């Protein structure tokens with residue numbers, strides 16, 4: 073299996089992304105996209121500070137007389153935790169929610185509690201029925217698709233958006249950021265927002281009915297939320313010089329935040345999925361995308377990234393423990409879990425999905441733009 077991989081000379085993305093394109097100098101499309109598109113939405117400077125100040129003012133203004141002026145979902149990770157602290161500094165009044173889809177480590181919950189206590193927020197926790205999550209997760213494993221985190225991610229966004237509309241909130245504050253997430257090969261991951269795909273996979277491989285597990289439809293995601301409810305996602309970390317290392321230091325100093333280390337992470341399933349399932353089944357090492365993002369935003373050098381990539385993805389003993397833990401929790405045998413991890417992967421396109429609707433939406437968008445002579449933003 074000694075296949076020759078070509079790696080970008082500027083970042084660390086390589087041909088494990090089947091859609092990667094190199095220019096004549098060996099620089100990849102992700103690097104070009106960062107220069108041409110992504111960096112135009114990233115302001116790690118005084119300009120960003122000014123822009124952010126005016127956005128905050130608008131949020132406060134629109135929220136006058138309401139119980140909350142924005143919403144934030146806390147996972148316990150560094151990005152959203154740091155953002156929760158910043159929001160307090162800005163004087164915003166967020167509805168803070170946490171979605172428990174069964175895999176959160178105790179430490180993540182502990183960290184969330186510290187932040188909420190320090191900021192004086194009231195935490196709303198949405199616990200999703202574990203039997204349904206379990207059934208859906210096993211269905212996803214049987215389907216063999218790449219993105220096994222859809223089950224947790226879709227649950228998170230569905231809960232977040234439903235809370236948002238229920239409480240008549242306009243602004244969703246997101247920890248998403250260009251500094252650490254700009255490189256994201258589409259071929260590695262199908263969107264977690266595709267509920268048609270989720271339902272098709274569950275229909276084929278699931279056992280129970282999904283009653284408690286909420287989904288977001290294509291119509292809600294692309295039309296109802298952005299145009300009817302006028303919901304807006306704000307990513308404040310793109311308007312500051314966001315550096316995860318410093319953010320972590322601040323969190324530790326201010327609220328006593330505890331680092332996850334590599335043992336369990338925030339979610340033990342996500343760790344298993346990223347560090348074992350994806351590399352074994354699809355030859356995807358997600359660290360490449362994260363590290364490439366950090367190189368492009370100037371947080372690390374390419375040499376530092378290469379050293380990081382040399383480190384093993386899993387400790388052998390930890391992997392054995394995690395196999396046992398996950399299999400037991402999902403009610404399947406270890407052999408079964410090994411089988412679904414090692415067998416040939418499947419594309420999400422083998423199951424019904426939203427691709428045709430997306431094509432149609434893009435077509436309508438172009439027509440509307442032509443008629444009105446205005447740019448119509450597609451929600452993302």
Ligand SMILES: [Zn+2]
Pocket residue numbers: 080081082083084085099100101102103
């Ligand atoms: Zn590159």
